[in-house]
Amino acid sequence: MQLTVREPSDQLLRKECTPIPKRDLRKTSVQEEIEAMIDYVYGTNNKGKKRKSNQSMTVGLSANQVGLSKRISIVDMAIGKRGYSDIQVLINPEIIWASTSMVEHGEGCVNLPSIWGYVMRSKRIKVKALDRSGNELLLTLVGWPAILLQHEIDHLNGKLFIDKLIDPKKAHLVEKNDYRQYKTEKKNWTKYIDVSKYIKPE
Numbered sequence: 001m002q003l004t005v006r007e008p009s010d011q012l013l014r015k016e017c018t019p020i021p022k023r024d025l026r027k028t029s030v031q032e033e034i035e036a037m038i039d040y041v042y043g044t045n046n047k048g049k050k051r052k053s054n055q056s057m058t059v060g061l062s063a064n065q066v067g068l069s070k071r072i073s074i075v076d077m078a079i080g081k082r083g084y085s086d087i088q089v090l091i092n093p094e095i096i097w098a099s100t101s102m103v104e105h106g107e108g109c110v111n112l113p114s115i116w117g118y119v120m121r122s123k124r125i126k127v128k129a130l131d132r133s134g135n136e137l138l139l140t141l142v143g144w145p146a147i148l149l150q151h152e153i154d155h156l157n158g159k160l161f162i163d164k165l166i167d168p169k170k171a172h173l174v175e176k177n178d179y180r181q182y183k184t185e186k187k188n189w190t191k192y193i194d195v196s197k198y199i200k201p202e
């Protein structure tokens, strides 16, 4: 099964995804979609010995990013670690609690390959989800995994990280050859791109 990463203006990115009934997890078609998404994340995860330091790491993917309007997110819980991955499948993930204390972090997105920016997120969250077999999960997350899950659950609700930028006219533009430099100079970056045209109207 071939998945195609959607363009930033694709309306599927702006549509709320549909929950998957637990019984549907028994369907081969749904398991094949999950498998294809896992393959995509492993294929672009860029970790371990073969890691290319001038390329970003894919640490999360939600189904509508690749054309499936279903509540599936694949997340690498070892986000922030370069040497190994901990890739997990979350079905119908839902934030059931979020701390009022916030943190600011740089974020990027598979659908917006050269666009980066700082976003405020809750520092801690609790998430309820199903695994791919239908078992119920309750996750308490802090730091990077908490930020990642907020980014992915936003996708499932039709939102992108650029909606939350302080100034959408000044998203960071990071072209392919600049990525290594960006990692050390994020805070002082002066190459901007106006992403207003991709922002969802309220």
Ligand SMILES: [Zn+2]
Pocket: 108, 109, 110, 111, 151, 155
């Ligand atoms: Zn994203």
